[in-house]
Amino acid sequence: xxxxxxxxxxxxxxxxxxxxxxxxxxxxxxxxxxxxxxxxxxxxxxxxxxxxxxxxxxxxxxxxxxxxxxxxxxxxxxxxxxxxxxxxxxxxxxxxxxxxxxxxxxxxxxxxxxxxxxxxxxxxxxxxxxxxxxxxxxxxxxxxxxxxxxxxxxxxxxxxxxxxxxxxxxxxxxxxxxxxxxxxxxxxxxxxxxxxxxxxxxxxxxxxxxxxxxxxxxxxxxxxxxxxxxxxxxxxxxxxxxxxxxxxxxxxxxxxxxxxxxxxxxxxxxxxxxxxxxxxxxxxxxxxxxxxxxxxxxxxxxxxxxxxxxxxxxxxxxxxxxxxxxxxxxxxxxxxxxxxxxxxxxxxxxxxxxxxxxxxxxxxxxxxx
Amino acid sequence: xxxxxxxxxxxxxxxxxxxxxxxxxxxxxxxxxxxxxxxxxxxxxxxxxxxxxxxxxxxxxxxxxxxxxxxxxxxxxxxxxxxxxxxxxxxxxxxxxxxxxxxxxxxxxxxxxxxxxxxxxxxxxxxxxxxxxxxxxxxxxxxxxxxxxxxxxxxxxxxxxxxxxxxxxxxxxxxxxxxxxxxxxxxxxxxxxxxxxxxxxxxxxxxxxxxxxxxxxxxxxxxxxxxxxxxxxxxxxxxxxxxxxxxxxxxxxxxxxxxxxxxxxxxxxxxxxxxxxxxxxxxxxxxxxxxxxxxxxxxxxxxxxxxxxxxxxxxxxxxxxxxxxxxxxxxxxxxxxxxxxxxxxxxxxxxxxxxxx
Numbered sequence: 001x002x003x004x005x006x007x008x009x010x011x012x013x014x015x016x017x018x019x020x021x022x023x024x025x026x027x028x029x030x031x032x033x034x035x036x037x038x039x040x041x042x043x044x045x046x047x048x049x050x051x052x053x054x055x056x057x058x059x060x061x062x063x064x065x066x067x068x069x070x071x072x073x074x075x076x077x078x079x080x081x082x083x084x085x086x087x088x089x090x091x092x093x094x095x096x097x098x099x100x101x102x103x104x105x106x107x108x109x110x111x112x113x114x115x116x117x118x119x120x121x122x123x124x125x126x127x128x129x130x131x132x133x134x135x136x137x138x139x140x141x142x143x144x145x146x147x148x149x150x151x152x153x154x155x156x157x158x159x160x161x162x163x164x165x166x167x168x169x170x171x172x173x174x175x176x177x178x179x180x181x182x183x184x185x186x187x188x189x190x191x192x193x194x195x196x197x198x199x200x201x202x203x204x205x206x207x208x209x210x211x212x213x214x215x216x217x218x219x220x221x222x223x224x225x226x227x228x229x230x231x232x233x234x235x236x237x238x239x240x241x242x243x244x245x246x247x248x249x250x251x252x253x254x255x256x257x258x259x260x261x262x263x264x265x266x267x268x269x270x271x272x273x274x275x276x277x278x279x280x281x282x283x284x285x286x287x288x289x290x291x292x293x294x295x296x297x298x299x300x301x302x303x304x305x306x307x308x309x310x311x312x313x314x315x316x317x318x319x320x321x322x323x324x325x326x327x328x329x330x331x332x333x334x335x336x337x338x339x340x341x342x343x344x345x346x347x348x349x350x351x352x353x354x355x356x357x358x359x360x361x362x363x364x365x366x367x368x369x
Numbered sequence: 370x371x372x373x374x375x376x377x378x379x380x381x382x383x384x385x386x387x388x389x390x391x392x393x394x395x396x397x398x399x400x401x402x403x404x405x406x407x408x409x410x411x412x413x414x415x416x417x418x419x420x421x422x423x424x425x426x427x428x429x430x431x432x433x434x435x436x437x438x439x440x441x442x443x444x445x446x447x448x449x450x451x452x453x454x455x456x457x458x459x460x461x462x463x464x465x466x467x468x469x470x471x472x473x474x475x476x477x478x479x480x481x482x483x484x485x486x487x488x489x490x491x492x493x494x495x496x497x498x499x500x501x502x503x504x505x506x507x508x509x510x511x512x513x514x515x516x517x518x519x520x521x522x523x524x525x526x527x528x529x530x531x532x533x534x535x536x537x538x539x540x541x542x543x544x545x546x547x548x549x550x551x552x553x554x555x556x557x558x559x560x561x562x563x564x565x566x567x568x569x570x571x572x573x574x575x576x577x578x579x580x581x582x583x584x585x586x587x588x589x590x591x592x593x594x595x596x597x598x599x600x601x602x603x604x605x606x607x608x609x610x611x612x613x614x615x616x617x618x619x620x621x622x623x624x625x626x627x628x629x630x631x632x633x634x635x636x637x638x639x640x641x642x643x644x645x646x647x648x649x650x651x652x653x654x655x656x657x658x659x660x661x662x663x664x665x666x667x668x669x670x671x672x673x674x675x676x677x678x679x680x681x682x683x684x685x686x687x688x689x690x691x692x693x694x695x696x697x698x699x700x701x702x703x704x705x706x707x708x709x710x711x712x713x714x715x716x717x718x719x720x721x722x723x724x725x726x
Contacts, residue, residue, distance in 0.1 A: 045711070046708075
């Protein structure tokens with residue numbers, strides 16, 4: 001924890017906030033990709049430290065938020081089958097499906113277990129050979145290696161009653177989708193530090209060439225984020241477009257090759273449907289043919305009924321950074337963490353949840369109090 | 370029972386289990402059936418452990434003599450898993466938790482009832498350990514367990530053992546402690562670090578391993594409250610911090626009292642390993658459960674005196690003023706972070722759920 005404290009130092013945070021003020025001469029819009037960064041910004045009031053010229057918009061980097069309702073419904077259907085145990089990270093439990101969420105499925109008798117690691121789910125499968133254990137594998141590239149390892153070991157150890165319901169997503173195609181939208185206003189990105197810890201940043205370099213925008217690999221602590229914004233604004237002011245690395249204590253250009261090899265062995269790139277954003281080509285990971293026996297979607301096919309997304313939820317606009325949570329008419333009225341219309345209101349990385357939780361129903365609490 | 374039993378497991382910390390373990394090593398449905406086995410369990414285990422004249426009368430209800438002061442009454446059910454955890458167990462929790470609730474009204478806790486819901490098959494030794502822990506906790510806090518109930522439910526329909534305790538105590542005339550007394554300018558005191566109980570339980574329950582063993586902060590608060598009351602400091606509101614942590618406790622007070630409570634992050638103690646665990650799991654220590662922590666809201670003029678009393682009872686951590694009741698009438702709790710910016714503390718929907726990455 002001592003290691004983290006220096007990145008929560010008030011003096012260092014003010015230093016970078018001042019540096020941004022000195023650097024900026026005109027308006028810029030910067031998107032932080034990761035929901036963890038969004039929460040840090042809102043929780044610590046970092047946006048309040050920035051000059052008026054710099055606008056931060058919140059990106060699609062909340063894996064829970066972008067998981068389509070179809071897959072939540074599928075997970076719920078699996079959990080309600082008598083012989084199955086559905087394992088999930090805590091984040092997914094309250095995300096609304098068409099009819100109910102996983103917590104409600106649990107209350108209705110579904111065997112839903114909250115786990116901290118896919119390896120816990122694998123252990124559960126070994127402990128219950130008479131049950132089918134399904135792990136809801138959600139996440140960006142950050143969680144892909146651990147999920148890949150669980151399947152890899154399941155195959156090695158011949159644990160046949162284990163499978164993954166895969167909803168993995170990739171960051172670069174999502175950024176490209178935002179940049180290629182005619183409505184796009186984002187001029188620079190803070191890349192998700194933990195995704196780059198695994199993947200490095202080589203795969204972002206083509207985006208620089210194609211779209212001429214600065215990309216800054218950024219960490220999650222207040223000082224990291226302010227420094228990342230400063231590095232991005234410097235490039236914008238100077239007309240440069242490069243991948244820069246703020247998060248040097250965790251990330252290098254190559255990333256973690258061992259983790260990447262494991263991902264490539266177990267997963268292949270697929271198109272993926274994103275909640276509120278539609279299908280994005282090459283934006284997902286699915287199991288390779290060698291591991292397809294472990295695909296829960298095939299092992300437990302469910303009849304696809306009509307799905308229901310709330311018509312009042314503007315999560316697509318939120319995830320694309322086109323609107324801020326408090327600009328949604330339902331925010332804090334018909335949509336609250338107790339009665340969410342969409343995932344961004346309940347996920348711990350969701351932008352709506354951050355605004356609701358830290359900002360008194362979206363209004364910035366009088367900071368100059 | 371003597372020490373030459375077959376199992377050899379019936380002696381716990383020098384105390385002997387009076388139920389022949391070799392005959393009934395596990396709780397049977399008959400132990401709650403109203404017959405001989407139930408009577409044996411009550412007489413040999415509960416009566417022996419909670420020994421007091423009122424309970425010994427074995428009436429349908431305990432008849433208690435009270436003086437003319439006001440009566441405080443509270444009830445709580447305990448369903449914690451695991452039953453035993455570093456720093457405590459369900460038995461000590463069931464006594465301290467209810468005693469603490471009484472203390473928060475300025476009451477002197479006197480009597481408890483204990484209702485046991487036992488799952489068929491529960492090792493008798495487990496029940497014995499829990500009952501002994503309750504006995505020790507009751508002795509420590511000066512309360513008598515004067516009424517009880519036992520039910521046994523089928524295997525697989527419970528979690529081993531649930532306990533409900535109801536507590537009564539007396540409140541001296543002139544003492545009026547509660548949210549309605551909170552005034553602008555009052556300060557908020559806390560008796561130590563926060564979040565340790567919740568993380569200790571989670572670590573055992575979920576098999577999380579840390580370099581150190583975290584111990585629950587489970588502790589009785591009646592003694593410290595009694596000394597605070599007797600010292601004459603003007604206590605406006607007391608609240609023990611349980612589920613929902615410091616944040617939920619303060620939010621409840623702010624809403625009941627209709628006041629704005631403002632606290633500062635830098636004065637709130639969170640032990641290093643609790644912070645680390647919260648960091649890894651994506652939890653906010655402000656919302657993590659405690660079982661031996663409470664807040665005192667009182668006028669600033671009395672805060673030094675109160676601090677000194679609290680520190681005498683909880684010497685491991687300095688009692689700290691973490692915030693103040695501000696003039697604004699809007700019922701809200703705000704937190705000033707290390708950058709000096711403020712955020713609102715909001716109640717979570719339910720439990721905090723660990724996040725993905």
